[in-house]
Amino acid sequence: MSTPDQSPAFIDDATLLPAIVQDAATGQVLMLAYMNREAYAETLRTGKAVFFSRSKGRLWRKGEESGNEQLVRQLLLDCDRDTILLRVEQLGGAACHQGYASCFFRQVTPTGLEIIAEKVFDPVAVYGREGH
Amino acid sequence: MSTPDQSPAFIDDATLLPAIVQDAATGQVLMLAYMNREAYAETLRTGKAVFFSRSKGRLWRKGEESGNEQLVRQLLLDCDRDTILLRVEQLGGAACHQGYASCFFRQVTPTGLEIIAEKVFDPVAVYGREGH
Numbered sequence: 583m584s585t586p587d588q589s590p591a592f593i594d595d596a597t598l599l600p601a602i603v604q605d606a607a608t609g610q611v612l613m614l615a616y617m618n619r620e621a622y623a624e625t626l627r628t629g630k631a632v633f634f635s636r637s638k639g640r641l642w643r644k645g646e647e648s649g650n651e652q653l654v655r656q657l658l659l660d661c662d663r664d665t666i667l668l669r670v671e672q673l674g675g676a677a678c679h680q681g682y683a684s685c686f687f688r689q690v691t692p693t694g695l696e697i698i699a700e701k702v703f704d705p706v707a708v709y710g711r712e713g714h
Numbered sequence: 715m716s717t718p719d720q721s722p723a724f725i726d727d728a729t730l731l732p733a734i735v736q737d738a739a740t741g742q743v744l745m746l747a748y749m750n751r752e753a754y755a756e757t758l759r760t761g762k763a764v765f766f767s768r769s770k771g772r773l774w775r776k777g778e779e780s781g782n783e784q785l786v787r788q789l790l791l792d793c794d795r796d797t798i799l800l801r802v803e804q805l806g807g808a809a810c811h812q813g814y815a816s817c818f819f820r821q822v823t824p825t826g827l828e829i830i831a832e833k834v835f836d837p838v839a840v841y842g843r844e845g846h
Contacts, residue, residue, distance in 0.1 A: 587827075588822075588826040588827050600732050600746060602734055602743055602746060604743055608741075609740075609741025609742070610741070611734055611736055611743065611799055613792065614732060614792065626822070656821060657821065657822040658818040658819075658820060658821050658822065658830075659818070659820050659822060659827065660745065660746065660810075660817035660818050661810055661811070661812050661814075661817045661819070662817075665745075665746040665817075665818075667743055667818045678792075678793055680793050682793075685792035685793045685794075685797075686790040686791070686792050686797075686799045687790075688790060688791050689788060689789065689790050690720075690758070690789040690790065690791060694720040695719075695720050695791065698790075
C-alpha cells in the first residue's frame with residue numbers, strides 16, 4: 583500500500599520514523615523517540631504522544647508509568663516526511679526517565695560530558711529504580 | 715572497540731545516530747539528519763555540522779552546496795547517548811533545501827498538510843533545480 587502524500591513516509595507497518603518532542607511553550611527539545619504507523623495513528627486520534635519502544639518492542643504511551651504524558655499541541659512533518667515533530671505540553675514538567683525536564687541534560691565539552699540541568703523528580707521514587 | 719561513555723553510542727563505523735538541529739537563538743527545530751562516527755568527529759573538530767547523507771552515501775558537510783552552513787554553538791547528548799542535539803547558528807537563514815528556514819514547514823491538520831512558513835530563498839536559484 584502506498585503512503586498518501588499527506589502522511590509520514592511509513593513504507594509498511596514495521597517502518598519506524600524518528601519523532602522529535604519539543605516543549606510547545608519554551609521551545610526546549612525534550613526527547614527523541616520512534617513511531618510506527620500505529621503509534622502515529624493513535625497519537626493523532628488521542629492527542630497524546632504514543633511511540634513505538636524499540637527496547638520494549640511494543641507501543642509506548644508516553645507517561646504510562648510516570649504519569650508524565652505529553653499533550654500534542656502541534657504536529658509537523660519535515661520536507662521528506664520522514665521525521666515527525668511534536669510540539670507538546672509536558673505534564674509533570676519532565677520528559678526524561680532519569681528525572682530531567684529534557685533527555686538532553688548533558689553537554690559535550692572538551693573534557694567530557696557535563697550535566698547542565700537540575701533533576702525535576704527522583705527516578706527511584708517514580709519508577710522504583712533508576713535508569714530503567 | 716567499545717564506545718567511551720562520554721561519546722555517542724556508535725556501535726561501529728557504520729552506525730548512524732539521529733542528530734536534531736535547533737536554532738540556538740530562536741529555539742526553532744530546523745532539521746534532523748544522521749551522523750556516523752566520522753561525521754560526529756569532524757563536527758567536533760571543525761565546529762560546523764557534518765552529517766552522513768543516507769541518499770548520497772557519503773559525508774555531507776551541511777551548506778557545501780548552498781553555503782548555508784551551521785555553526786555549532788552547543789552540542790548535547792540524550793540520556794541513552796543515541797541521539798545528538800546541535801544548537802547552531804544557521805548561516806543564510808534557512809536550513810531546508812526547499813528554501814524554508816526549517817524543514818518542518820508543514821503542519822498536520824484534519825484536512826491534510828498545511829504550509830505554515832514563508833520561503834527564505836528560491837531553491838531553483840540556489841541549487842538550479844527544486845527538491846533535489
